Amino acid sequence: MGLSIHGIAASRALRPLWAASELGLDFHHVATPYQGGATRTPEFLALNPNGHIPVVVDARPEGEVVVWESMACALYIARHHGVADGRSIAPATAREDAEALRWSFWVMGECEADALTLLMHRVVMPVARRKPDLAHVAERRLAVPLRLIEQHLARQRERGEAHLAAARFTVADLCVASVLHWLRPARGLMSAHPLTRAWVRACVGRPAFQAAQASRAAA
Ligand SMILES: N[C@@H](CCC(=O)N[C@@H](CS)C(=O)NCC(=O)O)C(=O)O
Structure with a gap:
């Protein structure tokens, strides 16, 4: 067992x-x-x-x-x-479950590939193998989904909820932040989305x- x-x-x-x-x-x-x-x-x-x-x-x-x-x-x-x-991080209502599912699928479909390209070509790969153009294009494309999550976080704030699905940190935040924290080398992109930047920092700051x-x- x-x-x-x-x-x-x-x-x-x-x-x-x-x-x-x-x-x-x-x-x-x-x-x-x-x-x-x-x-x-x-x-x-x-x-x-x-x-x-x-x-x-x-x-x-x-x-x-x-x-x-x-x-x-x-x-x-x-x-x-x-x-x-x-x-706990477990969805406690149908709405929380729906948020966890949709944001997790969303981040995989809309963000993960570009976020990985950015991380690889700005941080992970040896400098000689990096292709700055690929990272640049990925960063530009990511502005579209980031605008969307920034708007969602603003709406959540208006409801008095600091996280994606609820007032507390749930698995929805975990799944999305696990991808968006790869964007830390994209300083311009992140500073243009301050709610998202602060939320990602809070998520990855958790013990x-x-x-x-x-x-x-x-x-
Ligand atoms: N979509 C899959 C991707 C899994 C994936 O590509 N994992 C990498 C490590 S992060 C891996 O196992 N690579 C080894 C390989 O493909 O041979 C997931 O999210 O689990």
């Missing part, structure tokens, strides 16, 4: 690790890296035929549940291991985010 999260913190596995950390769960961390062939072994491909991390394996009384796709992993953990009490990132050291 128990929950296992496969994947290292320096990857999209940060998302389920962060969710588990927010909920204070006891789980087994299998620190499978995405380089070096570990995601191409027959054992790993039996878990995720895509050959990607993260994977969540939940050994339940009714049988084992396997989840892949990082957003699905985080949403699953919140829904099935959180308590829908209006205090559970820091703890999930630190599991990199333990991996």
Whole structure:
């Protein structure tokens, strides 16, 4: 019985690790890296035929549940291991659930690819391999979805809610901030969207985010 999260913190596995950390769960961390062939072994491909991390394996009384796709992993953990009490990150109402789903799908469809391009070509890749033009185009394209989330955060403020789905931090914030914090090198873009910038900073300033990132050291 128990929950296992496969994947290292320096990857999209940060998302389920962060969710588990927010909920204070006891789980087994299998620190499978995405380089070096570990995601191409027959054992790993039996878990995720895509050959990607993260994977969540939940050994339940009714049988084992396997989840892949990082957003699905985080949403699953919140829904099935959180308590829908209006205090934890678990959606507590239909509206909160809808917000968590739509913003998670939205950020993957509208932002993730450009956010990753920006991060890779401004920060992660060796300078000689970076293509500044690609990062520039990605930054320009991201202005469209960022305007939308900025407007949503402004409306949330008017309702007295500082987060995407509710007055408290939920899995909706976790999923979206896990992508938008890749935009930290896009200073111009972020300063043009001050509510989004402040909200992302608050999300990644949470102790559970820091703890999930630190599991990199333990991996
Ligand atoms: N859409 C997938 C993408 C997963 C993905 O590409 N993971 C990377 C690490 S962040 C990986 O496993 N790469 C290794 C590979 O593709 O061989 C998700 O969100 O889980």
